[in-house]
Amino acid sequence: MKVIAVSNYKGGCAKTTTAVNLAYDLAAEEGKRVLLIDADPQGNASYVLWRYNPNASTLYKLYGGKALTSLIRRSKYRNLDIVPSMSGLEQVNKESGTLDPNELRRQLNNIADRYDYVVIDCQPTMQFLTISALYAADLVIVPFKAAGFNINGLELMQDYLEDAALKREYAEDLNYACLLTMFNGRAKSLNRVIDLIEQDTYTIFDTMISFSTICESAEDKKVRKPLLKHRRKSRVTADYLELTKEVLSEIGE
Numbered sequence: 001m002k003v004i005a006v007s008n009y010k011g012g013c014a015k016t017t018t019a020v021n022l023a024y025d026l027a028a029e030e031g032k033r034v035l036l037i038d039a040d041p042q043g044n045a046s047y048v049l050w051r052y053n054p055n056a057s058t059l060y061k062l063y064g065g066k067a068l069t070s071l072i073r074r075s076k077y078r079n080l081d082i083v084p085s086m087s088g089l090e091q092v093n094k095e096s097g098t099l100d101p102n103e104l105r106r107q108l109n110n111i112a113d114r115y116d117y118v119v120i121d122c123q124p125t126m127q128f129l130t131i132s133a134l135y136a137a138d139l140v141i142v143p144f145k146a147a148g149f150n151i152n153g154l155e156l157m158q159d160y161l162e163d164a165a166l167k168r169e170y171a172e173d174l175n176y177a178c179l180l181t182m183f184n185g186r187a188k189s190l191n192r193v194i195d196l197i198e199q200d201t202y203t204i205f206d207t208m209i210s211f212s213t214i215c216e217s218a219e220d221k222k223v224r225k226p227l228l229k230h231r232r233k234s235r236v237t238a239d240y241l242e243l244t245k246e247v248l249s250e251i252g253e
C-alpha cells in the first residue's frame with residue numbers, strides 16, 4: 001500500500017480535482033484497490049463522489065477512538081472506497097492539542113492488505129489534519145498554478161514537507177513532486193514554468209494539467225463525475241491519465 005497526499009498551502013490550485021481523478025483513474029483504469037480519504041472539512045471530494053452527508057462519520061471519529069475501517073464507505077465505482085468528510089471535521093483541528101498526527105498512518109498500516117493506494121485530499125491550511133496527511137504519505141503531490149504567488153508559495157510548502165519527514169514515525173521515505181495545473185499554455189505562463197524547471201529547486205511532474213472548463217462542469221450539482229466518466233476524450237482527462245501513469249512509475253510496484 002502506498003499513501004499519496006494531495007496538498008498545498010494555497011487554496012484553489014486543483015487539489016481536490018487531482019485527488020478525485022487520480023483515485024478514480026487508479027481504480028477504474030489501472031485496476032488498483034483505492035481508498036480516497038477526504039481530509040478537508042469543505043467535503044468537496046465527498047460531494048463529487050456523491051458521498052457528502054451532514055451525518056457522515058468522518059476522520060473526526062478516528063480521533064475519538066473509532067477504528068479507521070468503521071469509517072470507510074463504498075463509492076459508486078468499483079475498487080474505489082471513501083472516508084467522507086463534512087464541515088464538522090474542522091473540530092479535529094480545534095481539538096488537536098492532545099492528538100497525535102502519526103495516528104492516521106498507524107491506522108492505515110493496519111489495513112495495508114486491503115488497498116494498493118490511499119489518496120488523501122487535504123484542506124488549504126497547514127493544521128492538524130493536513131500535518132497528519134503529510135506524516136502518512138509516501139508521496140505528496142503539490143498542485144500549483146503557473147502564477148507568481150503560487151510559485152512563491154512552494155518554498156513554504158517545502159519547509160512543511162521537510163519538517164514532516166523528520167518528525168513522523170510510521171511512514172518511510174517522504175517523496176514529493178509539484179504538479180502544474182490549470183496550464184493555459186500562454187507565453188507568460190510558459191516562461192514561468194521554464195524558469196522554474198531551469199532553477200531545478202523543486203521536483204516537477206513531467207505531466208502538466210491543461211486548463212479546461214470541463215473540470216468545473218464535472219463537479220456541477222447534477223453531474224458530479226470523475227473526468228473519465230464526464231468527458232472521456234478531452235485533453236484534461238488525458239492529462240490526468242498520464243499523471244496516473246507517471247505516479248505509478250514513480251511509486252508503483
Ligand SMILES: Nc1ncnc2c1ncn2[C@@H]1O[C@H](COP(=O)(O)OP(=O)(O)OP(=O)(O)O)[C@@H](O)[C@H]1O
Nearest residue numbers: 011012013014015016017124182210211212215216
Ligand atoms: N485543469 C483545470 N482547468 C480549469 N479549472 C480547473 C482545473 N482544475 C480545477 N479547476 C477548477 O478550479 C476550482 C478549484 O479546483 P479544486 O476544488 O480542485 O481546488 P482545491 O485546491 O481543492 O481548492 P481548495 O483549496 O478550496 O480545497 C474548481 O472550480 C475546479 O473545477
Ligand SMILES: [Mg+2]
Nearest residue numbers: 015016040044
Ligand atoms: Mg479542495
